[in-house]
Amino acid sequence: AVLDLNVRHVVAFMHQAVPLMLAQGRGGAIINVSSIAARHGGAGGSVLYAAAKGFISTATHGWAKELAQTGIRVNAVSPGVIETPFHDRYSTPAQMSAMQATIPMGRLGVPDECVGTFLYLASAAASGYVTGQVVEVNGGQYMP
Numbered sequence: 001a002v003l004d005l006n007v008r009h010v011v012a013f014m015h016q017a018v019p020l021m022l023a024q025g026r027g028g029a030i031i032n033v034s035s036i037a038a039r040h041g042g043a044g045g046s047v048l049y050a051a052a053k054g055f056i057s058t059a060t061h062g063w064a065k066e067l068a069q070t071g072i073r074v075n076a077v078s079p080g081v082i083e084t085p086f087h088d089r090y091s092t093p094a095q096m097s098a099m100q101a102t103i104p105m106g107r108l109g110v111p112d113e114c115v116g117t118f119l120y121l122a123s124a125a126a127s128g129y130v131t132g133q134v135v136e137v138n139g140g141q142y143m144p
Helices: 002-024 047-070 085-090 093-100 112-122
Strands: 028-033 072-079 134-137
Touching (some): 002 072, 047 072, 072 112, 112 134
Parallel strands (some): 028 072
């Protein structure tokens, strides 16, 4: 299910969206969703999730190169540890505390803190010369 959602569905979306965008001839922006797990391999039991997100990050770079001349920009947002129902279900309080301790900002993120990055990448006025980037929103947990 993890690979199905994070690999097959992303590829299927690209196969549907790109021809429509090309037919419209206006370029545009495609924003994928990766994860910091792509950089560090994920926590115990989440290797396939991390690998799938690694695929998304790498494919984002490749698609950006392939589509740059068409005016279609392809980027990704890579959230860090964000308070979501996923963590409520799969992470213990001790695991959450351990993750929080690795974040320089000293807290977990909330979903709304990712919104601005999506809006920035969607806006040609703000990010018209940005493509092939995986923008991390992680409170400083991982830095280039």
